[in-house]
Amino acid sequence: MTILAHLSDLHLLEHDHHQRRGVARHRLAFLSTGAPLDAEARRRRAQHELARAARAGADHFVLTGDLTEDGVDAQFEVLAQVLDDSGIEPERITLVPGNHDAYADDGAWQRALLGPLAPYQATSNPDVCTVLDEAVIKPISTVLPGQSFLRSAGRLRAHDVRAVEQLASDPVSRDRTLVVAQHHPPHHRGLGVVDWIDGLVGSESLHELLLQRGAVHVLHGHVHRRLTRSLCGREHAQVFATESVRDTQHSTRLYRAEEGTLREVHVPTPMAQPVAASDWLTRSPGAFA
Numbered sequence: 001m002t003i004l005a006h007l008s009d010l011h012l013l014e015h016d017h018h019q020r021r022g023v024a025r026h027r028l029a030f031l032s033t034g035a036p037l038d039a040e041a042r043r044r045r046a047q048h049e050l051a052r053a054a055r056a057g058a059d060h061f062v063l064t065g066d067l068t069e070d071g072v073d074a075q076f077e078v079l080a081q082v083l084d085d086s087g088i089e090p091e092r093i094t095l096v097p098g099n100h101d102a103y104a105d106d107g108a109w110q111r112a113l114l115g116p117l118a119p120y121q122a123t124s125n126p127d128v129c130t131v132l133d134e135a136v137i138k139p140i141s142t143v144l145p146g147q148s149f150l151r152s153a154g155r156l157r158a159h160d161v162r163a164v165e166q167l168a169s170d171p172v173s174r175d176r177t178l179v180v181a182q183h184h185p186p187h188h189r190g191l192g193v194v195d196w197i198d199g200l201v202g203s204e205s206l207h208e209l210l211l212q213r214g215a216v217h218v219l220h221g222h223v224h225r226r227l228t229r230s231l232c233g234r235e236h237a238q239v240f241a242t243e244s245v246r247d248t249q250h251s252t253r254l255y256r257a258e259e260g261t262l263r264e265v266h267v268p269t270p271m272a273q274p275v276a277a278s279d280w281l282t283r284s285p286g287a288f289a
Contacts, residue, residue, distance in 0.1 A: 004061075008242050010082075013069050043078060071109070098154075098183035109141070140180055185203075215261070
């Protein structure tokens with residue numbers, strides 16, 4: 001059994017964002033409409049969620065995009081500091097970018113992986129996968145080239161879907177749950193204009209793969225709410241979204257990867273003495289979704 005923690009949409013800010021001027025200042029105000037521009041509060045919320053998942057016994061942590069508010073270099077430095085302060089080993093963390101992580105500069109994510117996020121390259125580079133006891137984690141970037149902050153859509157590239165398909169057929173995935181980590185949900189909204197503005201271009205091929213392969217699962221963010229989707233009448237769900245860390249207390253989801261499936265584990269409420277996930281699962285046999 002492998003326990004995965006799923007966090008998303010941290011929207012971290014640099015500490016001196018109030019010193020911005022011109023377009024950068026207006027972009028930040030637009031993107032944070034309705035959310036306080038409180039860098040310290042966002043940092044504390046992210047630290048709290050990481051600590052909570054660690055106390056619950058997560059083996060691996062998957063962060064599905066919009067990790068920063070608009071992808072300036074200083075925000076990635078804040079992210080690197082939050083992750084380092086968590087004490088969680090880099091090899092236990094997979095990061096993927098979201099549309100917000102590319103608004104200032106579509107080269108910022110790759111620059112961050114070569115800079116402050118370099119310790120996480122081995123698990124977060126789009127050309128890699130992470131093999132765990134009961135799961136294989138495959139990160140995918142759905143960021144649009146030249147991402148405009150007036151459009152929040154993403155793009156799924158054909159070579160990424162082919163890589164997932166090949167991985168699903170690889171012996172390493174035979175007895176493991178294959179987990180695709182990406183920011184945008186792998187399906188259409190059903191309205192052309194809405195899909196163009198906020199959907200995922202090219203999602204059809206991944207959706208078809210999910211229908212064909214019951215052991216392939218997707219963890220995503222973007223929607224800022226908790227969603228669980230089953231496909232073609234299967235008893236186990238294959239697509240999971242979680243709430244925004246920025247906006248929601250206790251937004252992290254935990255999943256048990258076992259026998260080619262993912263099933264949610266309800267995180268115990270905070271208590272004075274942390275309880276390991278294995279102990280808690282033993283004490284709470286009816287706690288699975």
